Amino acid sequence: MIDAVVAFFILGILAQLLGAKLSFPDGLYKTLSLFLMVAIGLKGGIALQQHIDPALLTMSLAVVAFGLLLPLVAYPLLRYFGQLDKINAGAIAAHYGSVSVATYAVAVALLEAANIAYEAYFPLFVVLLEMPAIVVGLVLAKGSLKVINRTFVKKELIANQSILIMVGSLIIGFVGGESVQKLTPFFVELFSGVLALFLLKMGLVAGEQLGTLKKNSIFLISFAILMPMLGGLAGTGLGVILGLSAGGLALMAVLGASASYIAVPAAMKESLPEANAGMSITASLGITFPFNVLLGVPFFIALGQYLGA
Template identity: 40%
Template sequence: MDAIFSLVSNNLLSPPVLFFVLGFVGTLAGSQLTLPEAVAKMLSIYLMLAIGFKGGVALAAEGPSTALLLALLSGVVLSALIPLVAFGILNVVSNLPRVDAAAVAAHYGSISIVTFVASTQALTFAGLPQEGFMVAVAAAMETPAILVALWLANKARPARPDAAHGGNGLLHEVMLNSSVVVLMGAFVIGAVTGESGMEAISGFIVTPFTGVLCLFLLDMGAVAGRGMKQGRDVLNARLIGFGLAMPFIGAAIAMPFAWASGLSAGGAALLLTLAASASYIAVPAAMRLALPEARPSVYLTLSLGVTFPLNLSIGIPAYAMLGRWIAGG
């Protein structure tokens, strides 16, 4: 029990989480805190580049393995399965139209790469190293949830005349969105260059990482605060309850997959974190293209304003403890 409280307190009092709280509370109080869009995008690209490169270097040191294949397969299955569970729960606890419920389900089946980045940092501080290939697992979990959600939404809709064109546009949006391109590109570069590559750019990749993460989460806190203010008239207690409960449901679903994949404690914690997270970058962009009638005030406020703060504060320490239990540590 003491270990749990220690993990939670260390995470809650870490600089990245406190900067998120500053942005969130400040915006709710009426501050106009915001970063220029170009700056926020640059910070996001840096974080994707850094975590992808470090994952590639770690993979180069580990080499390919059965665990890699099992983890990739687990990630794809989880990304397809969790939206079905989320959609079913939403149909029971809410009166959301089918399209809105499908859009929300897509967010919870896909992943938040920023939650993943924050988790890697927290797990490192907690002394739980992770398999480098988990970066590839994160990238693999972006797409299946979107496809499942579109199938759920379109079951009750007539085919649109522009469906073929829209499908091509969606595929392009999902597979070539900037986060996936930078993350996987940096992962490949790290795997090719290995330790020598890390030595060459460690001053850029390692030293500034936590500071950049703090600045990015400050802006994310402000964005989440604005989303909560704008969406408070749309979200009721049942939807907020869904946003609070779904992360732990997703993590519970992922537990047998983490065990079967033979992951380390840190790797298992990351798989649970990915299953528990909710996208607010890649999936909203895909939903705007594929389901324009779905309401961002519902799906974006739930994922960014409710689930993201929960995961950042108490979720990540909980998944770390479960990862240790799964790995027998």
């Protein structure tokens, strides 16, 4: 059976392909994405209150290293097999080294619907994986460490909306103590409903991107499917090394398989305006996101259960 939350994503794609006029109020998409980021951050902060220990620091360092490695895998594929220039190869590599909050949210919803336990501190890893790939992608695109200056750190890492909201919400969840519980009826109990609306909108957007695929090379489509599988399998391997549960293995794989289409595009638009933004969005949102939601996430959940059994 198809999970009800995922079914809304399929509904959005079908509506777009059939030409149905489904319109969302202005700003609703940003509101829904903001809700998801706050909810994930708060849940992570609450979990950290109960699970923080020295071992978590070691795991966090391993996750950051994982985030640095992923764009280094993607870049040569884009540069030498796809024959892309340094600018676009670096920009797309940054997208595939970072994470998709929505893909992670889908994975969490499916795990909870199937009553599969996972480590409660995973939102911390989501936050940590937002940043490294942006840095590596820009260095690869420019061929120099000089792009990492004070202005870049302030605007793209510290003041980046997605990073700021998730880090801030995580800290609030951690230091808020019992007072955070009064927020849970809104940010926790309504999570699946808001995610369903968000995926409906994402289905509409993905349907629009599908129309541009015929304008792109076979390589871009192949890369947008192959890279998530490589990243997901690498994430599974990292999860095994870290001794994660079956649900944890699945989530680590999903983090490795997902591609950013919120935080990284904003950073690339500011710091790498000469890159072809349409190419990156088509790959990450038009191909990788639907692939992960419909096939990748269920596969990695099944793989996690098999290895974690």
